[in-house]
Amino acid sequence: MIRVVLPVALRALARIEGEVALSVEGEPTQGSVLDALEQRYPMLQGAIRDRVTRKRRPFVRFFACERDLSHEAPETPLPDAVARGLEPLLVVGAMAGG
């Protein structure tokens, strides 16, 4: 299972407590994990990625295994530790604004 940790605002929106565990077919990628997340929680469509372009929203970042994955292509495989459920994929609201 892929573990995903969402920011508080999105956990409240989707009424999620704690981490989300997702099963993804094949080698998990950023894109396939987000697809699975949005399929389970449709209200998250548009909240992490733009609905039309599917690009990451500007003030959202992805981290895992102490690495910033925000600028990686959606089809890039996630780190092995994330794929094996040892580490979570962190979706983070960027520290921007005031």
Add this chain to the structure above:
Amino acid sequence: MSGVRVLVGTRKGAFILSADGKRAQWDVSGPHFPGWEIYHVKGSPVQPNRLFASQTSAWFGQQIQRSDDGGLTWEPVGNAFVYDGVPGTHQWYDGTPHPWEFARVWHLEPSLTDPDTVYAGVEDAALFRSTDGGRNWNELSGLRGHGSGPNWQPGAGGMCLHTILLDPANPERIFVAISAAGAFRSDDGGTTWRPINRGLKSEGIPDPAAEVGHCVHRLAMHPSNPNRLYMQKHWDVMRTDDAGESWSEVSGNLPTDFGFAIDVHAHEPETIYVVPIKSDAEHFPLDGKLRVYRSRTGGTEWEPLTAGLPQRDCYVNVLRDAMSVDTLDPCGIYFGTTGGAVYGSNDAGDSWAPIVRDLPAVLSVEVQSLA
């Protein structure tokens, strides 16, 4: 016993203020959606416990929330606001073409007759409609597709469609206003549109007959006379008596005619309210005195209403969607400030009292009168 429910949208959540018909003791619930910007909350006139809320965030985008129990519980419904076809461009601040980009929903206007139909005014300016309670949204693209669209420019707050008025006497007629394009009218249920800005005069627009480009801040209508509209423009308070075919200025003796909010007394179609703001550069009341001005003559002759409002050291703003009236007798008037206060009057503006003082900056105020 009758009562009222005041729906307050703020920079950091929604609040619901409830009172019985005396409107003296208030219960406050919230924050709902804490941390999110709530641009607008409005109830269905035909099913008052159905509320729609525009929940938005620079981080996480747009949500539309719906409640079917008067705000006790909420459900995120649809948030796919996708422009019809290839959206094209409007003018950017520097006059260059800029692609239409959805930013947020400024205003939600539930249908007067169908609880499942609701309109949404969005930034970048466009009008959307849902006919399934907010789950799916379709653009009424004849507005944005009006020939003037490429010439629309944003105001300082963004290019927002902030006002939607549904004509209670003619279901085919809709008025909208866009900052800073102007006012528009449809006579065929939103399919086609035309600008209704004749008579508006704006400094910086050399052509007095300019079809678009006016920074309309707000329109208001009394349901008994839907051909008469009142407008708070950037500067100037305006009135039309012919559904927007022509406008005339009714600023009269206002100490300043800049402002954002304007509304009409529920039982007196000639009685209107504005909150004069010092200037476009100084978005606060003149001389630090928060004064609502009332005209009982459809404009031109105005009187200040000050009882219960701070008359010194007050430097807040009252935004365009932050004033509303109830339909009880006497009529109640409510407005919220960027300082987080919501003031109410249960005597048509003669006296005021703060219902709450320290909310986040208030973006919108709507009132429901409950049987």
